[in-house]
Amino acid sequence: MGIERGCLVLADITGYTEYLRGVELEHSHDILADILSVVVEQLTGQLILAKLEGDAVFCHAPVPDEEPPDPALLVTLVEGTYFAFQRRLQDIQHVTTCTCDACRRIPDLSLKFLLHHGAYVVHEVVGNRELVGPDVVLAHRLLKNSVTERTGLHGYALFSEACTERFGIEPVALEMTEHVESFEGVGEVRAFAHDLERRWDEERRRSVVYLEPGAALIEFEAELPAPPPVVWDWLTAPTKRVIWQAGTDRVDQENPRGVPGVGSRNHCVHGGEAVVEHILDWRPFSYVSDRSVAPWGTAITTIELVPLDEARTRVIYRLHPEDMPADLPEEQRAALREQISPMVVPVLDQGMEVIRSYLAASPG
Numbered sequence: 001m002g003i004e005r006g007c008l009v010l011a012d013i014t015g016y017t018e019y020l021r022g023v024e025l026e027h028s029h030d031i032l033a034d035i036l037s038v039v040v041e042q043l044t045g046q047l048i049l050a051k052l053e054g055d056a057v058f059c060h061a062p063v064p065d066e067e068p069p070d071p072a073l074l075v076t077l078v079e080g081t082y083f084a085f086q087r088r089l090q091d092i093q094h095v096t097t098c099t100c101d102a103c104r105r106i107p108d109l110s111l112k113f114l115l116h117h118g119a120y121v122v123h124e125v126v127g128n129r130e131l132v133g134p135d136v137v138l139a140h141r142l143l144k145n146s147v148t149e150r151t152g153l154h155g156y157a158l159f160s161e162a163c164t165e166r167f168g169i170e171p172v173a174l175e176m177t178e179h180v181e182s183f184e185g186v187g188e189v190r191a192f193a194h195d196l197e198r199r200w201d202e203e204r205r206r207s208v209v210y211l212e213p214g215a216a217l218i219e220f221e222a223e224l225p226a227p228p229p230v231v232w233d234w235l236t237a238p239t240k241r242v243i244w245q246a247g248t249d250r251v252d253q254e255n256p257r258g259v260p261g262v263g264s265r266n267h268c269v270h271g272g273e274a275v276v277e278h279i280l281d282w283r284p285f286s287y288v289s290d291r292s293v294a295p296w297g298t299a300i301t302t303i304e305l306v307p308l309d310e311a312r313t314r315v316i317y318r319l320h321p322e323d324m325p326a327d328l329p330e331e332q333r334a335a336l337r338e339q340i341s342p343m344v345v346p347v348l349d350q351g352m353e354v355i356r357s358y359l360a361a362s363p364g
Contacts, residue, residue, distance in 0.1 A: 003119050006062040007074065007163065008131070008139040009047055010114040011039050011081065013055040014154045031092065031106065038088045039111065041310070042081035042285070045229025046073065050131050056143070060120065060131060069168030070237070072259045075194070077229065078113045078157040080284030082196040083203055085111045086155075111196070113157035114143040117166040138186065145181050147193050155197040161190040173258030206262060209281035209289040211302040216318035217337055218344055222352040224313050226359050228285035228305040231313045234355050235303055236260060236288060244354040246347050247271070266290075291322065296343075298322045317348055 013035065032055060039057050040049060047059035089106055118135025139160075147156055158179065164171055169192075171178070176192035183189065213219075224231050234240045238251035245251075245268070252267040253260065266277040273295055280300075281289040287304040299321050306314040324336065 003121055003133075004062045005065060005119050006060055006117070007047070007167075008114075008116045008118065008120065008136060009043065009059045009061075009074075010053075010139060010143045011043060011057045011059075012112050012114075012143055013039075014110045014112050014148070015108050016055040034092065035085060035088055035109070038084050039081060041227070042084050042229060043077065045227040045285070046077055046233065050129070058131075063117070063166070068239075069166060070239075071168040071170065072237070072255075073233065074115055074159070074163070074167055075157075075169060075174065075259045076232075076284050078115070078194070079196065079199055080229070080232075081113075082111055082155060082157075083200060083283070086200050110154035112143075112147075112155060113196075114139055114145075114160075115157060115163045116142060116160040117163040138183075138189065141183055141186075142181060142189065142191065145179070145191075147179055150179070151177060151193065151195075153193065153195060153197055155195075155200065157194040157196055159192050159194065161192070164192055170258040203283075207281070209300070209302075210287060211289065211300060211318040211320055213316075213318075216302070216320040217324065217333065218317075218319040218340055220317040220345055220348050222315045222348070223308065224315060224352065224355055224359065225311060226313060227310060228307050228313050230359075231305055231315060231355075232285040234358075235305075235315070238266070241268070243358070244351040246350055315352065319344060 013032070016032065036052065036055070036057065040052075043049070043057060043059050047061045050058040050060050052058075089109065093106055116135060116139040118133070118138070120131045120133040120136050123130050123132045142158060142160060145158060147158060148154055159169060159171070159176070163169070171192040174194060176194050179191045179193045181189050181191065224234075226234075234244065238253050241251050242248050247270050249269045249271065252269065254265045254267075255261070256263050260279065261282045262279055264279040264282075266279070268275040268277065275292055275294040277290040277292050279288065279290050281287070281302075285305055287302055289300065289302040292299050292301055299319050301320075302316075302318045304316040304318070306316065308314055319340070321336070321340075324333075328336075
């Protein structure tokens with residue numbers, strides 16, 4: 001096989017070696033299998049699984065040199081995976097009544113990432129696909145770094161400078177910490193550490209904005225043949241929205257953090273008009289809520305993704321006029337629904353069909 005250039009991603013459960021000491025082997029390995037499956041599920045929507053390496057997951061994704069950079073893709077991916085990992089740890093703690101050390105010490109575990117961009121070859125070894133090349137070696141060496149010793153962080157994502165430059169990631173805007181490692185035969189390698197512990201704390205403290213089932217005036221559902229991370233990218237990336245969202249000339253996005261999230265604004269330009277979307281709640285790859293301000297009114301929307309299996313996702317779109325009285329009689333609600341539905345549902349229906357056609361044509 002030929003040389004490929006792309007993204008190399010390692011996700012490693014930190015604290016696991018220490019966690020194994022003195023805990024019940026059976027429970028500890030069940031817990032590892034459980035949380036590793038969450039990490040794999042989140043990452044392999046956008047990335048290709050290379051292999052499991054004990055308590056680590058190694059993935060890659062070819063990125064052609066001519067492909068434009070997408071700074072949101074990798075940051076959203078690692079943050080979404082870290083959040084899912086932490087939620088799963090919480091779930092295990094809440095549902096278990098076991099008092100063994102393996103269950104009691106679940107909070108000792110965390111998750112770190114290493115992201116690098118470089119060249120590699122996918123090589124067949126005894127029937128297994130292996131990634132080989134100097135950049136693969138460097139990525140694994142960067143995973144064994146001194147970030148925790150220098151910062152105290154256990155949950156973080158370390159982006160090599162090669163990765164931030166290729167994907168247009170702005171370390172300063174994201175408040176990343178510069179980090180340098182030195183290796184024999186390589187020299188100094190510059191990288192940037194993204195504090196996922198702080199991001200998780202922000203995630204837990206921020207307000208929830210979510211239209212519950214049955215709470216919206218308009219509710220639309222569709223099924224797409226892809227896992228939630230892939231569907232999320234199609235529904236939120238400005239460049240992809242122009243492809244499937246009929247009548248949209250462009251989507252200009254303002255991101256105070258450098259990547260999309262709460263506080264971001266989308267300007268969806270339709271001819272001489274624009275709809276401004278203020279992101280109110282952003283939970284990759286579960287749901288996103290916004291306040292959409294259009295010439296014809298203001299509405300709250302929630303787009304929710306529900307995994308059906310590893311290759312299918314249900315998309316649920318809910319829209320509710322912000323100024324609609326809660327006690328509006330059903331007859332008037334029905335009239336308003338009939339007025340708004342033709343402006344919303346056909347566009348979504350057509351858009352989902354466009355996305356399906358692209359997904360069907362994709363080699364992945």
